[in-house]
Amino acid sequence: MISYLEGVLAEKVPTRVVLDVRGVGYEALIPLSSFDRLPAVGQPCRLFTHLHVREDAHVLYGFITAAEKSMFLLLIAASGIGPKLALSALSGMTVRELRAAICDGDVKRLSTISGVGRRTAERLVVELKDKISPAEALEALAGAAQLGVDDARLRDALMALIALGYKQENARQMLDGVIRQQAGGELPDTEKMIKQALSGAAKQTGKGSNDGDAASE
Numbered sequence: 001m002i003s004y005l006e007g008v009l010a011e012k013v014p015t016r017v018v019l020d021v022r023g024v025g026y027e028a029l030i031p032l033s034s035f036d037r038l039p040a041v042g043q044p045c046r047l048f049t050h051l052h053v054r055e056d057a058h059v060l061y062g063f064i065t066a067a068e069k070s071m072f073l074l075l076i077a078a079s080g081i082g083p084k085l086a087l088s089a090l091s092g093m094t095v096r097e098l099r100a101a102i103c104d105g106d107v108k109r110l111s112t113i114s115g116v117g118r119r120t121a122e123r124l125v126v127e128l129k130d131k132i133s134p135a136e137a138l139e140a141l142a143g144a145a146q147l148g149v150d151d152a153r154l155r156d157a158l159m160a161l162i163a164l165g166y167k168q169e170n171a172r173q174m175l176d177g178v179i180r181q182q183a184g185g186e187l188p189d190t191e192k193m194i195k196q197a198l199s200g201a202a203k204q205t206g207k208g209s210n211d212g213d214a215a216s217e
Helices: 066-076 083-092 095-103 118-131 134-147 152-163 168-182 190-216
Strands: 004-013 016-021 024-029 044-053 058-063
Touching (some): 004 024, 024 058, 058 066, 066 118, 168 190
Antiparallel strands (some): 016 024, 044 058
């Protein structure tokens, strides 16, 4: 079993990386959450890994954090969930969000994962809820409530911003600004949220430039 690999990042695209470990290139499939945190090509990199063995292939999966790897292993332990679907889940939701949805029995939210229907989502809750520690469950549910991530419009806006090229962490910060502007009111629809997030980011960038000019004077 390969627990992790440490070397130089030779190639990276949103779904896969190649890690050069002392002259040997290891190809690993990764979720979008890990891609966002990768260093630049040519820089040192460590990946937590899982080697999935099938009759027709040995496939290596990589993760930037141990938490992502643990969630991946938890997901593929459920019936009907394979590695491809587990990667899709980690690409669309954070580890905290997945834990929160499972612990809260949020079948509707889990069903928004590409490839997961209602029955599969119900099975995830039944089979995995007791496998998440009380401490992890408490942290996940508290974080989900604080961020308001139970809204499907917010998740759709997040994925759209990521598709536009923003890193997941930056996209979340942009949407957090939109939420704060509502002051507890009803969130706008997905399209308006995206426009507001982009507008807020543009204003912030402009403000930073102006501040820099003022400082130079």
